[in-house]
Amino acid sequence: EAAVTQSPRNKVAVTGGKVTLSCNQTNNHNNMYWYRQDTGHGLRLIHYSYGAGSTEKGDIPDGYKASRPSQENFSLILELATPSQTSVYFCASGDVGGHTGQLYFGEGSKLTVL
């Protein structure tokens, strides 16, 4: 069974602080994704990666950085967190563009920036 694990599941941060959200997948997928989900906006793609060492900008990358140090791990970094980044963040892995495009999602990380 495909598995994507996120940490932390809940995080409260202060404005201007640094936040790192981590994602680990055991699917051996090349592609990994970070989304945020907000009421009224649905799922929006922040950054994605198609392999270790690569990161690509998604649709809303401003204020976020990403890091893919290995096949299994993909992190989302908020260097200077702002209240507008309060949201639920989802990590996903998949073989999109390959033989199968099926996505597997993590449990989500709820971030509150005060």
Place this chain on the structure above:
Amino acid sequence: GQQVQQSPASLVLQEGENAELQCNFSTSLNSMQWFYQRPGGSLVSLFYNPSGTKQSGRLTSTTVIKERRSSLHISSSQTTDSGTYLCAMDPGTGGYKVVFGSGTRLLVSP
């Protein structure tokens, strides 16, 4: 750009009624996937359906690539079916991005 139109935006059913959820795509697609999300929960894959019809219990997914549409049929709805249903397409243009619909919020009342 690539777009996915999902309908209806919301739906209220009495337990036992059937539902038909639709997704229409503005471009060709390589594959599509249906997800279920309980409030406050994660996205659970229901179907990965490049084309044709797939069934799992009371759920049936049908994708017609030439017509650029996909549907999710829920038969004999139950209160536990309540939640949001999302479709997502892989446009197959050589990139790695998936395009999501805006979701259908389903409420099944007893």
